[in-house]
Amino acid sequence: MKPIKIFTTLAFLLFFFVAQESRAQVRKVDVNGTAVAIPGSINRIADAWPAHNMVVYMLGYGDRIVATSLNKRMWPWFYKINPAMEKAVTTFAPSGDKSMEELIKAKPDIVFLTKIHANAEAIRNLGYTVIELSFSDFDGMRKCVLTTGDVLGEKAKQKAVKYVEYLDSKINKIQQSLAGIPEREKPKVLHITAMSPLTVSGRNMIMDTWIKLCGGINAAASIDMSKQVSPEQILVWNPDIIIYAGASTVITEQDVLSNPALNKTKAGKTGRIYLNPKGLFSWDRYSVEEALQIQWAAQKFFPERFRGFDIVAETVSFYREFFDYPLTGREAEMIIKGIPPDEL
Numbered sequence: 026m027k028p029i030k031i032f033t034t035l036a037f038l039l040f041f042f043v044a045q046e047s048r049a050q051v052r053k054v055d056v057n058g059t060a061v062a063i064p065g066s067i068n069r070i071a072d073a074w075p076a077h078n079m080v081v082y083m084l085g086y087g088d089r090i091v092a093t094s095l096n097k098r099m100w101p102w103f104y105k106i107n108p109a110m111e112k113a114v115t116t117f118a119p120s121g122d123k124s125m126e127e128l129i130k131a132k133p134d135i136v137f138l139t140k141i142h143a144n145a146e147a148i149r150n151l152g153y154t155v156i157e158l159s160f161s162d163f164d165g166m167r168k169c170v171l172t173t174g175d176v177l178g179e180k181a182k183q184k185a186v187k188y189v190e191y192l193d194s195k196i197n198k199i200q201q202s203l204a205g206i207p208e209r210e211k212p213k214v215l216h217i218t219a220m221s222p223l224t225v226s227g228r229n230m231i232m233d234t235w236i237k238l239c240g241g242i243n244a245a246a247s248i249d250m251s252k253q254v255s256p257e258q259i260l261v262w263n264p265d266i267i268i269y270a271g272a273s274t275v276i277t278e279q280d281v282l283s284n285p286a287l288n289k290t291k292a293g294k295t296g297r298i299y300l301n302p303k304g305l306f307s308w309d310r311y312s313v314e315e316a317l318q319i320q321w322a323a324q325k326f327f328p329e330r331f332r333g334f335d336i337v338a339e340t341v342s343f344y345r346e347f348f349d350y351p352l353t354g355r356e357a358e359m360i361i362k363g364i365p366p367d368e369l
Contacts, residue, residue: 054175056156057140063176064134064154071133073117073142075100076312077158079305080173081137082107083188083313083347084181092116092131101365103305106350117144125151135176162234163196166315188347192316196238199323202330203240212326214241215264215292216309222253223286231310239323241266256286266326267292270301270309299325304340304360305348317343321361336361 053060071092072078078093088109094117097104104110116127125147128136133153138145140159149155156176160166167189174185214236216226226232227248236243244264245254267290269281281300287293302321306312317340324331337357344352352360359366 054172056158056172056176061156061176062154067134067177069131069133070135070137071116071128071131071153072137074137074139074158074311076306076310077137077139077169077173078110079103079312079314080170081177082305084170084174084177084184086177086181092128092133092136100306102303102360105366106305106344106348117142137173160311161229161231163192163238163315166231166311167192170313184347188313188316191343191347195316195320199238199319203323203327206240206327208242211240211242212265212297213244213262214266214268214326215244215259215262215290217267217269217287218251220269220281220284223256223259224251224253225259226251231315235309235315235319235322238319239326241322241326259286260289263290264292265295265297267298268301268309268322268325269298270303270307297325300363302361303363304344313347314343 051065052063054063055061067086068089069091070081070086070089072081072090073094075094078087078090078095081087081090082103087107090110090113093110093113093115095103095110095113096115097110114127114131116124116131125144128148129151135154135156136148137156137158138148140157142157145155145157156172158169158172160169170185170188171182174182216232216236218224218226225245225248226243227245227250228243229250233243233246244262245252248254267281267287281287281298287298292298302308302314302317304314304317306314308314308318308321317336320334320339321336324334324336337354340357340360341352341354344350344357356366
């Protein structure tokens with residue numbers, strides 16, 4: 026047999042066996058009731074859901090994110106703790122060819138999207154494996170983390186299970202600590218996501234879920250989802266506690282306390298207006314730091330029932346166990362106060 030023919034035959038056989046092996050490695054994962062074929066090797070990840078990037082990081086794949094909807098200015102702690110994000114391109118605009126071009130250049134093996142993403146079908150038609158996820162309560166959150174673990178592989182799945190066990194243990198502890206509190210003693214809590222215009226969180230949101238879990242009553246429960254309201258409406262609600270969590274802005278506690286729309290309320294008069302912690306992501310919404318949020322909020326709502334609980338120590342422990350990061354006590358205090366890293 027001539028050398029060229031031998032080489033061609035060997036090349037064909039090699040390609041055949043590699044292709045067969047690649048097919049064998051493809052796994053089927055249940056995603057919202059649909060069996061999705063997952064590539065055998067996931068080395069490049071695109072993630073359009075801001076909070077879900079932190080789920081991917083927690084499960085050990087943060088260094089493989091090559092396309093994201095995040096940026097360093099808005100989420101500085103994530104870029105500090107996961108410096109591999111510096112190489113990820115920021116894309117996923119709601120529309121526009123440039124966004125798609127950047128995604129194609131990133132060559133992802135898999136793309137995570139929210140269920141409502143405008144370009145889901147277009148991205149799927151490009152031939153990418155698309156995983157659509159979302160949640161608005163703790164049951165959905167558990168499913169989201171566990172499904173992501175299934176998608177990423179066995180090691181990630183083990184970490185996902187460990188996280189869900191931690192979350193459930195904290196939920197159970199809070200429920201036990203707050204058992205028996207009569208409705209009349211529960212504080213009326215207002216969660217604000219923006220100051221200009223004033224925007225609050227109503228029902229059918231994860232914010233409403235953790236307010237109730239932590240023994241509070243959502244002052245804005247009469248409205249659905251997120252909605253702009255007037256300063257007069259806030260005075261009508263007259264909440265006992267106000268939590269401000271403007272994810273896209275850097276604001277000081279004094280900025281919030283001095284706001285006339287807030288300081289005339291019962292919360293303002295008693296000094297119970299708080300800035301929500303902001304770490305890798307805002308603790309109050311759709312990310313794995315929700316497990317810390319409920320502990321922080323429960324202590325704020327009922328300090329007498331959580332005497333001795335140290336949220337700083339718990340944050341340091343959480344970051345070490347789930348983010349593999351040696352967070353210092355000072356850094357934990359900064360995150361709890363919503364302060365960005367020193368170098369920024």
